[in-house]
Amino acid sequence: MGSSVRKKREKKKDFQKPKLKVGKTKAKADNFTDTSFKSKAIVVNQQSLSTTAPSSSSQFSHYLSLASSSKSDSQRRDALSYLTTQIASKPVNDPMPLPTAILLPKLLPLILDGSSSVRSQVLRLFRLLSPSDIGDRVEQALLYTRAGMTHLAAEIRVDALAVLEWLLEVAKDDVVTCPGGWVKTLKTFMSMMGWAVSSSSSKWTSASKVSFGKAGKAFPRQLLVLAQFLKAGLIETDTEPTIGKDSGLFPLCDVARHMIPQRSNAFAHLNLFGSSRDEEGEMYIDREDRQRVFQRRFQSAVAIGVANAKKEAGEAGRSASVLSKVLLEGMADYESVDDTQ
Template identity: 80%
Template sequence: MGSSARKKKEKKKDFQKPKLRVGKTKAKADNFTDTSFKSKSIVVNQQSLSTSAKSSSSQFAHYLSLASSSKSDTQRRDALAYLTTQLSSQPVNEPMPLPTAIILPKLLPLILDGTSSVRSQLLKFLRLLPPSDVGDRAEQSLLYTRAGMTHLAAEIRVDALSILEWLLEVAKDDVVTCPGGWMKTLKSFMTMMGWATSSGSTKWTSASKSSFGKFAFGKAGKAFPRQLLVLAQFLKAGLVEPEDSLPTSEGTATFPICQVGMHMIPTRSNAFAHLNLFGTSRDEDGEMYIDREDRQRVFHKNFRAAVEEGISTAQKEAGEAGRAAAVLSKVVRDGMADYTDIDD
């Protein structure tokens, strides 16, 4: 009986509420852990501390990687702004942090970037590159430029024209003579402006100006005079004889030293690339047209009728389009003045 009374008393304790006294702290739990201690030092495993800052080339490469591969348009724009600041602030005779051969392939895809601020910042950076390094990579630059010229977005087409203008400023000879630089670029202009020759006949048609959808009468219509002017610059680079190469009456060479320049060491890299001795076979579009006469022949055969018909139509419009068409008409007239199609 004594054992039974003790068990009842122990069970009753579980339901008794403890009486709290004023000022007395609550009893600590059995699993309480004391954290009142203070540590004099904190040790972090696998930390790297360096007293010297990163080199300018490594920082340049880091921001170049951000500009080319970041998923955020803000990061791409800010990285391009940093690269632009770095190039513009360095001394004139100081070499670039990275070669142009590494920079251009990473940044050229940004010509097709969907953010306007990234494309405008890209153009600012490209204008700082050495012109001598850009000419050797004109073929790769034109590949993305032509893709931008025929893009569905009107803003990208307009910015691609700015890239082409920059290329014509720094390396116009390489632009019109590189593989595909003449034929493919002219075809891109015809597609962008809606000038095309119909298949099966020689009649001129304006078939594709509405192919760009809602931008046909909006931003694309406002950009039409600009397209005419850039086309005039491109045709001038390929068809018009440079003034410094024209013969003059003073100081002309006489026999036996005629055409001395033909026997000098070539000034351009890979001077015999147009022969395509070891490369894959090219079609008419991807051919290199080194001579002005060859470019005249290709232009007369494939594009002259469409361009002249387009010029006559644009000249009937008032305003900027008519004035730009007059500039283009003068370039075509000067560039084809000495051409004869007897051999064709």
């Protein structure tokens, strides 16, 4: 009797609905872990503890990596500020923490950075670099500079002009003689200023020049920088000492021209082992060659643009007068040659 009653009760339990009370918490699982405790210490995995501080070169490399790869604008700006301070505070005769050949490839892309504070800070850093280390790397710097000059953002175009001014200050000869430095940079100016002539038969310009608003404020600056660029390429600056009758060393003449070249890779313009170059990527070492290319491809468009800018008067007219003076002085002694014969 007892066993049968017990079995009936057990079967009845399977069909009984449990009564739930309002507000009753759910039962905790068997593998529940209590995490309600509070810790007074923070443990960081893989932390490095050392009694010696990192060297200045390793810190410099770390901040250089932050400046070139960080996704935060403020972090890139602060890293550049640290690099600028370290370079400016080092003794004159001490070497750079890292050579310029390593610094420039990582910092040049910041010319196109979207933050104005980052672009201004990287330009301050550029001005602290040794001018003797810039000449051999002008070609790479011009790639980013030309990209900035034709950028969609007006602020980046203005800052790219500042970078080009710096390059003309420290290595103007290399700017106009490096591969693509003359023709490609002139084409960039024509496109930026709206003076580029299309290849169609209509002879209309491919872009219209707007001289009001933000573009109007930047236009006089563009004229002045173009004048500096043309002055570096078209006006001859005779800095080499002349050795002749007046020096008392007759009959030794033009000795400086037969000495060992001071610039590295002095025969790069011959392109003996490189890939073939077109007219735009060619190196124009001689002033006469630059005059010839400028007269054939750009002089008429520049002359029309300068004439229109003079009509606007004001700051644009004064800048156009400076550019006109450079054109007259640079092309005064050039005689056009017919290349078709």
